[in-house]
Amino acid sequence: MSLVLFNDLTRTKEKFTPINKGHVSFYSCGPTVYDYFHIGNARPFIVFDVLRRWLEHEGYSVKFVQNFTDIDDKMIHRAHRENITVQQLAERFIAEYNKDADALGIRRPDVAPRATEHIPEIISTIQRIIDNGHAYVSEGDVYFDIRSWPKYGSLCKQNLEDLEAGARIEPGEKKRDPLDFALWKAEKPGEPSWPSPWGMGRPGWHIECSAMSSKYLGDNIDIHSGGVDLMFPHHENEAAQSEAASGTGKPFVNYWLHNGFLLIDSEKMAKSLGNFVTAREALKKYPPLAIRFFMLSAHYRSPINFTPESLEQAAAGVERLRNCRSDLDFAAKTRRDNNSDFYVDKFKSELDDLHAKFSEAMNDDFNTAAAMGVLFDVVYLINTSLKENESLPEDFFTMSKNALNEYDEILGIIGSDDAETEHDEEAAEIERLIKERSEARKAKNFARSDEIRSELKARGIVLEDTPQGTKWKREL
RNA sequence: GGCGGUAUAGCCAAGUGGUAAGGCAGAGGACUGCAAAUCCUUUACCCCCAGUUCGAAUCUGGGUGCCGCCUCCA
Numbered sequence: 132m133s134l135v136l137f138n139d140l141t142r143t144k145e146k147f148t149p150i151n152k153g154h155v156s157f158y159s160c161g162p163t164v165y166d167y168f169h170i171g172n173a174r175p176f177i178v179f180d181v182l183r184r185w186l187e188h189e190g191y192s193v194k195f196v197q198n199f200t201d202i203d204d205k206m207i208h209r210a211h212r213e214n215i216t217v218q219q220l221a222e223r224f225i226a227e228y229n230k231d232a233d234a235l236g237i238r239r240p241d242v243a244p245r246a247t248e249h250i251p252e253i254i255s256t257i258q259r260i261i262d263n264g265h266a267y268v269s270e271g272d273v274y275f276d277i278r279s280w281p282k283y284g285s286l287c288k289q290n291l292e293d294l295e296a297g298a299r300i301e302p303g304e305k306k307r308d309p310l311d312f313a314l315w316k317a318e319k320p321g322e323p324s325w326p327s328p329w330g331m332g333r334p335g336w337h338i339e340c341s342a343m344s345s346k347y348l349g350d351n352i353d354i355h356s357g358g359v360d361l362m363f364p365h366h367e368n369e370a371a372q373s374e375a376a377s378g379t380g381k382p383f384v385n386y387w388l389h390n391g392f393l394l395i396d397s398e399k400m401a402k403s404l405g406n407f408v409t410a411r412e413a414l415k416k417y418p419p420l421a422i423r424f425f426m427l428s429a430h431y432r433s434p435i436n437f438t439p440e441s442l443e444q445a446a447a448g449v450e451r452l453r454n455c456r457s458d459l460d461f462a463a464k465t466r467r468d469n470n471s472d473f474y475v476d477k478f479k480s481e482l483d484d485l486h487a488k489f490s491e492a493m494n495d496d497f498n499t500a501a502a503m504g505v506l507f508d509v510v511y512l513i514n515t516s517l518k519e520n521e522s523l524p525e526d527f528f529t530m531s532k533n534a535l536n537e538y539d540e541i542l543g544i545i546g547s548d549d550a551e552t553e554h555d556e557e558a559a560e561i562e563r564l565i566k567e568r569s570e571a572r573k574a575k576n577f578a579r580s581d582e583i584r585s586e587l588k589a590r591g592i593v594l595e596d597t598p599q600g601t602k603w604k605r606e607l
Numbered sequence: 608g609g610c611g612g613u614a615u616a617g618c619c620a621a622g623u624g625g626u627a628a629g630g631c632a633g634a635g636g637a638c639u640g641c642a643a644a645u646c647c648u649u650u651a652c653c654c655c656c657a658g659u660u661c662g663a664a665u666c667u668g669g670g671u672g673c674c675g676c677c678u679c680c681a
Contacts, residue, residue, distance in 0.1 A: 163680095287677080360676065399680090429620065503621090507628090580640085595642085
């Protein structure tokens with residue numbers, strides 16, 4: 132079974148066939164670095180990172196490019212307000228982006244290009260569009276001429292009349308058509324600007340993605356992703372520009388993917404509604420694994436609702452996954468016996484069946500919600516095996532751990548077992564207290580035993596007693 | 608007004624025409640010094656109405672609710 136993706140170009144699921152066998156070119160719209168990114172931005176970063184991981188898991192060599200937009204109106208305003216340069220602002224929030232993205236387990240792109248570092252490419256892209264007859268210069272601005280582009284509106288499935296009915300027509304318009312959009316904006320006092328054939332100025336919003344994706348991925352790329360709200364105008368414009376610039380007649384993008392919106396308490400997130408939540412704030416309140424779990428628990432195209440309840444439910448789900456891993460690790464240390472009469476072949480065939488189901492779910496438009504359902508079936512299989520057998524052979528542990536690791540490399544919602552991975556002084560102290568507590572319990576000194584347990588609990592360490600001894604983990 | 612999405616248990620959520628995955632929460636039980644974890648048991652008139660079909664959560668038509676885009680917000 133091969134990968135099928137829902138392509139917004141055709142609004143149908145299509146079999147994924149890359150341009151070059153075994154290779155995938157993937158461009159994902161990145162943040163405008165004028166502030167911390169918000170929890171709604173985090174959704175595409177997380178879900179498309181999972182798609183990237185899945186493609187790699189399936190053996191593709193993926194080139195993943197995600198830009199930083201470091202010049203636009205918002206950047207300029209914020210920099211003015213903070214009395215710093217636009218570049219300083221960008222440096223700061225690129226660093227903050229990386230911090231939050233790393234915390235959320237989002238892998239760094241292969242290339243993270245910045246608009247301001249690609250001004251020559253942007254200018255030459257604009258020049259090619261003009262040369263090809265699809266843009267015009269107007270008082271130092273350059274506009275894309277949408278009337279010259281018959282395909283305009285084909286991505287968002289709107290006809291020009293309907294789009295124009297909603298378009299804002301500003302007084303003193305320098306455009307020929309209200310839907311024409313700026314490729315290059317003439318310099319305004321106090322704003323960063325660069326020399327160009329049309330005078331000093333700066334790039335428009337959409338053109339950077341065209342210039343940079345073409346530079347790093349070529350004129351015809353496999354996958355381009357972003358939030359649904361980018362479909363129009365951003366992606367529509369990008370496609371028009373890129374294809375007008377390349378002049379090859381090839382589509383800019385073969386598969387357009389858009390994630391659904393994230394709502395907060397059933398409302399659109401907006402600064403005016405006062406319900407704006409940055410990823411930074413969310414990370415203070417909820418474990419990163421829980422945020423990922425939440426993002427992946429619904430299909431990426433469905434809307435999701437960010438509420439305290441949904442995050443708490445997600446955290447509880449993560450706990451179940453993590454408990455399975457730590458129970459497994461603990462049992463591997465205490466109950467491993469290759470003479471066990473555990474029926475490995477049956478276990479293996481059950482794991483294989485689930486593996487097939489997992490792949491089927493991921494291949495179906497990366498249905499992470501269904502894939503997570505399978506992961507919980509794997510957990511159940513491991514848990515019941517642990518429950519029903521006094522001792523288990525090496526093969527059981529190897530297969531189980533490999534399965535959890537494999538799924539977690541794709542979804543990133545389990546994480547490591549604290550007792551396995553931490554070996555510092557604190558871990559040693561925990562082990563020492565556990566030993567002391569075990570002796571107290573043996574002596575039926577439950578007062579001391581419970582005291583140790585609650586002391587550790589206050590430090591975020593949870594103890595669990597098993598017939599084979601006491602195991603520990605950190606609270607999420 | 609134009610375009611599009613969505614409606615499944617208390618909550619989150621998957622679902623390929625053949626009598627509803629999974630998670631969270633709840634109830635009862637096993638295990639436990641007590642906990643915790645785990646396991647067992649238990650919880651659905653699939654928004655409404657009509658139609659197609661041997662058979663519909665799934666397809667068609669019509670309602671209703673919610674949401675998004677058309678405003679450089681992922």
